[in-house]
Amino acid sequence: MATPQTSSTAQTAAQSLKEMGNERYQSKEYQQALNIYSRIIYDYGANTDVPRHLLAVVRSNRAACYLKLRSFLEAFQDCAQVLEHAELRPERDHALFLKMVHRAARSKYGVSDLEAADRYWEQYRALGETDPIGETPVPAEPKLKQKQPSAPPPPSSPALRSINYRIQVFTDEAAKLPDKGQFVYNEQMPADMFGTNRTPGKAETLFLDSLVRKHDAEVRGKRRWRCWNCNKKATSMTHTPATYMGENPPLILDYCLPVCQVRRRCDKEARKMITHDLSMAQSLTPRRR
Known part of the structure; x- marks a missing residue:
């Protein structure tokens, strides 16, 4: 502790x-x-x-x-x-x-x-x-x-809103780092996504995929990560983004675990563990890159 x-x-x-x-x-x-x-x-x-x-x-x-x-x-x-x-x-x-x-x-x-x-x-x-x-x-x-009141707003204003995309590498190794294994990015998303009364669909899934792809390489390159389970050299990251649209600004919190090999035991156990631990989180969607 x-x-x-x-x-x-x-x-x-x-x-x-x-x-x-x-x-x-x-x-x-x-x-x-x-x-x-x-x-x-x-x-x-x-x-x-x-x-x-x-x-x-x-x-x-x-x-x-x-x-x-x-x-x-x-x-x-x-x-x-x-x-x-x-x-x-x-x-x-x-x-x-x-x-x-x-x-x-x-x-x-x-x-x-x-x-x-x-x-x-x-x-x-x-x-x-x-x-x-x-x-x-x-x-x-x-x-x-x-100024004329009919002047249009900037093109991005009505259609987009800013969100915080926070990646949290969830290992004992990361907890000892100065940044605690946390990486925060300001991103923009379509304003009508992740409505409170709708189930996330294909557009939301693709958006989460795009965030994972955009920042995965940078996070992997920050350190020589070790697999969370077997401590071998990590070659990939297992991502599990959860959406918190009630935050201000909205937050996408991506729980991330380094793994030695994709689609192998450590990877599967990582996704299984995080999904179980966060099963009550809103709009939970496993991702892997």
């Missing part, structure tokens, strides 16, 4: 990851930065030893990544959580509020919600529009709503 992190250890770990994410962002590696910020939120979001202000800054930084990746809805969700945080105050956290209001305006503009974007722009002006925050200006200030 892993030793619980002390207050100072948890805060130091979160701060170290944040700095790593900032470096990726400065290098314009926005997806990698987003993955790191997401990991901080997943690992430390409920940890009372990590300062709430630090987590607010991390969420602010993730919103900036979402904007760079044109995931406007997800960017606004992070902005809203920071702006509504009970422990933050404009007079005390002026710089952070200024950034988040500006990013909220850009998020709303990105989905052509011009009236809401204009409200955030006016709030930004009230906070201090001349402050040097290093942001791209909101288009068409000061009255965004003067």
